Amino acid sequence: MPELPEVETIKRVIEPQIQGRSIENIFIRQPAVIAHPATEEFHSQLIGQIISRMERRGKFLVFLLDSGDRMILHLRMTGCLLLTSADLPEEPHTHLTFQLTGGRQLRYSDTRRFGRFWFLKKGETDTFSGIKKLGKEPFDPEFSSEYLMERLGKRKKSIKECLLEQKVIAGIGNIYSDEILFAARIHPARSASSLTLGEWQRLAAAIPERLSFFIAKNEISAEEYLSSKGKEYRNTPFLQVYGRKGSLCPICGECLQRMVIGGRSSVFCPCCQKL
DNA sequence: CCTACTGTTACGGC
DNA sequence: AGCCGTAACAGTAG
Known part of the structure; x- marks a missing residue:
């Protein structure tokens, strides 16, 4: 489900509710969701720890x-x-429960x-989760059209x-790759190396603009988040192309098309996003 | 019954 | 090395 805007939403809802609380116990029903270290150690290391804050990096959450x-x-x-009182019925497929103060x-x-999940000791190098391999955050001040051109300017793929x-x-x-390309008026199948300077600039502007737009539209209270079981994101009605194959382009009225690119479903406007 | 799916990684081939 | 395509993960929904 979640891409950057949803992960950011989850962080904003959950963080204020767990800050300063300590982990009294952990119920592990499905050890497969723990990637590192071994289940026993994950369990024993976390008991008694106090959560100070949460961070988001890409689609990762860090406690x-x-x-x-x-x-x-x-x-x-x-x-x-989900953050809840202990008496609420569990959602199906609940694999891990942290009992907090x-x-x-x-x-x-x-x-x-x-x-x-991964657990890392203070100072332990994270060679496990993949966070270290991530590229720039879209809201990094150094994120720019120059950065995109440098990293992607010679790439043949779409x-x-x-x-x-x-x-x-x-x-x-x-979802958001389609929304971003629609906003930047670039056809999703275009080879990266074929983009013009102006297109790189539109793309670099559309990325943080679209993501922050959808983060804003996702805003939800802790109560509403819980009652919807963390499953409803309010920005869905604002999606302009994703999942809207066959509807009319909100800009020009043309029929939105779908094609598979890199094995992923992609929706675009053939008129606003020319190949 | 069959297909598609908002994510990522491993692996074989080039 | 690095890129590419595919399978795999496991379950639900249409």
Whole structure:
């Protein structure tokens, strides 16, 4: 489910509710979601730790602990975090529950079970999660058209596939790559090396603009987030192309088309985004 | 029954 | 080395 705007939303909802709380216990129902270290150690190392804050990097969530240790989470396709009182019925596919002080529980559910947790000691080098391989954050002051041209200017493959490369830009997935390319009026199948200077500039502007737009549209209270089980994102009605094959382009009225690029479904306007 | 799916990685081939 | 395409992960939804 989650790309950068959703992961940011989850961070904003969850962080204020867990800050300063300590982990009293952890119930591990599905050890497969723990990537590192071994289940027993993951469990024993985290008990008693106090959560100081949360950070987002690309699509990763990082829980910073008072000790300097940290826990990293990637939600992949269907991972979901809920902060609840202990008496609420569990969601199906709840694999991990953190019992926190004050009778609160941080629950991790994940239908397809692709999501992963990592625990790292203070100062331990993160060779596990993949965070270190990420490219620039879209909101990094150094993120620019020059950066994109340098990293992608000679690439033969489609610009759509390039936008999905986490080692170049952190956080863009299949939904927002389509939204960004529509906003920048660039056909998703265009070879990256064929983009003009003006197109690189439009693209570099559209990336942070679209992502911050959708983060703003996602804004939700802790109560609403919980009652919707963390599953409803309010920005969906604002998507202009993703999932709208066959509807009319909001700009020119042309019929939106779908094609498969790099194995991923891609929707675009054949009139606004010329090949 | 069959296909598609908002993410990422491993692996074989070039 | 680095790029490319595919399979795999596991389950639900249409």
